Amino acid sequence: MHDRSRETAAGADGRSQGGGTACRHDKLSTRLRAASLSAIADLGFIVLDDDDDGPDADPAMITGYKAARNRPLTSGQKLSNKALAAVRAPVEHGFAHRKNWRVLGKVRTGDPR
Structure with missing residues (x-):
């Protein structure tokens, strides 16, 4: 697949x-x-x-909102990005922990992939 x-x-x-x-x-x-x-x-x-x-x-x-070279973010857009980042952070940390454990499992079992 x-x-x-x-x-x-x-x-x-x-x-x-x-x-x-x-x-x-x-x-x-x-x-x-x-x-x-x-x-x-x-x-x-x-x-x-x-x-x-x-x-x-x-x-x-x-x-979130993305700034352009000639159009910086407003304070409201920055605040919105901060709120979204606060929601996303725990999920991203969970993905990172999962990847770490996966790597450790491969080291322990000798899986070459």
């Missing part, structure tokens, strides 16, 4: 677009909306939720 979670796409400027390729291919935003669900994601997923119907739309992918 092909693991699409590691695929990246390059934009016109040559920068990677994160995990958006697999999510776009699998129509994650559409599936989340159909199930009346949302997901909190990092800034790599901003490009996936561009089909909303205005500021009051129910987003499928909840992401």
Whole structure:
């Protein structure tokens, strides 16, 4: 089975677009909306939720705000990013702990993968 979670796409400027390729291919935003669900994601997923119907739309992918070179973040956007980071941090720490234990298991069993 092909693991699409590691695929990246390059934009016109040559920068990677994160995990958006697999999510776009699998129509994650559409599936989340159909199930009346949302997901909190990092800034790599901003490009996936561009089909909303205005500021009051129910987003499928909840992401932070990204500053541009000529458009710094407002204090409200910074506060929103801070609140999202506080929600995401425990989950990211859980992923890190899981990866650490997985590595230790491979060392103990001698699994070369």
